[in-house]
Amino acid sequence: MGTMGNDEGGRTAVTVVGLGLMGRALAAALLRAGHRTTVWNRTASKADELLAEGALFAPSVHDAVTAAPLVVFCVSDHDALHDLLAPLDGAALDGHTLVNLTSGTPAQARETAAWAAARGAAYLDGGIMATPQEVGTPAAHVVVCGPRQALEPHRPVLSALAGGTTHLGEDHGLVALHEMAVMALMWSTLNGFLQGAALLGAAGVDAGAFVPYARQGAEAVTGWLADHARQIDAGGYPVLDATLGTHLTSMRNLVLESEALGVSTELPRLVAGFADRAVAGGHGGDSYAALIEEFRNPAPGRPGAPRSEQPEE
Ligand code: FVH
Numbered sequence: 001m002g003t004m005g006n007d008e009g010g011r012t013a014v015t016v017v018g019l020g021l022m023g024r025a026l027a028a029a030l031l032r033a034g035h036r037t038t039v040w041n042r043t044a045s046k047a048d049e050l051l052a053e054g055a056l057f058a059p060s061v062h063d064a065v066t067a068a069p070l071v072v073f074c075v076s077d078h079d080a081l082h083d084l085l086a087p088l089d090g091a092a093l094d095g096h097t098l099v100n101l102t103s104g105t106p107a108q109a110r111e112t113a114a115w116a117a118a119r120g121a122a123y124l125d126g127g128i129m130a131t132p133q134e135v136g137t138p139a140a141h142v143v144v145c146g147p148r149q150a151l152e153p154h155r156p157v158l159s160a161l162a163g164g165t166t167h168l169g170e171d172h173g174l175v176a177l178h179e180m181a182v183m184a185l186m187w188s189t190l191n192g193f194l195q196g197a198a199l200l201g202a203a204g205v206d207a208g209a210f211v212p213y214a215r216q217g218a219e220a221v222t223g224w225l226a227d228h229a230r231q232i233d234a235g236g237y238p239v240l241d242a243t244l245g246t247h248l249t250s251m252r253n254l255v256l257e258s259e260a261l262g263v264s265t266e267l268p269r270l271v272a273g274f275a276d277r278a279v280a281g282g283h284g285g286d287s288y289a290a291l292i293e294e295f296r297n298p299a300p301g302r303p304g305a306p307r308s309e310q311p312e313e
Contacts, residue, residue: 012156014038015072017073019039019047026072030157033157037056038055038058038067039057040060061087065088071096071098074102076102078104080102081100081104097124097153098122101128109125122150124151125145127142141163142164144168191267193210193214193218196210198258198263231289232292240289242288244286245284248272251272274295277294278293
């Protein structure tokens, strides 16, 4: 299958392995940008539209990898990625740059990086911050981590995928960790919305009627993040708008009202628990950012606390 590098027309060669919703969007954007795009997918029929647009179909993952210096992987998960990589040896991988846009954990990314390095391949762990529909538009953004010198030669090709490509650092775990941090924020925000919708629902108010207020609340919180980050990085928590003690009073009211309405008190109790411990630890007059200490150093016996501090089971 093809030789590594540019073709006679000077088009840069690139390979996409994995043609799911995201992979197909990636390959289509690379084709639109004029790159000599080779594709492979376990279910070959998903390549049909791309072939019609000029993509080249590799009969095997080996042929796909050897067809281009830059190989983009975008499959379901880490196990799928290793199903595909495992049969490949140094002869196939040596000198290639693998960019993995599959979601995973920091440990999986570092493990794959070591596996690739042992076979002469440079590995960049990455994330495409976009929906498939946004790929190839300025709304999309690519973040990568790993050796910067592995990224720089391929920036022009990666620019076909998104409005920008940000290098987060040399540690191969950084993208996965950032993705997890953002998902922690997203899930907590959505859980808060669901708690509010359940409360209002118990009083006969539709979730739709809650949305304007929820949006206003989410936008307010977004505006507070920079000040909270500055306090966290500085290690000082002078009160900004309301003390942690004031927040705790309202948190306790939320627990009581949830209980009175027969709505789950699990999340309100969790939230109040963090503040309770921080106030007991002397942060009652500080800003909300003081709670970071509860997250960084889980109290003895709390989930995540060092084993040695866990109570005997
Ligand atoms: N879709 C999105 O908006 C998000 C945006 C942020 C990043 N995620 C991550 O991207 C990875 C792929 O997501 P996807 O949406 O493309 O996923 P699917 O449409 O389900 O396609 C999955 C592809 O993976 C192939 N595959 C799965 N298991 C195997 C395996 N054991 N061996 C080989 N290939 C495998 C699957 O092949 P097929 O079913 O078509 O034969 C698809 O090509 C993902 O990590 C998201 O978290 C997307």
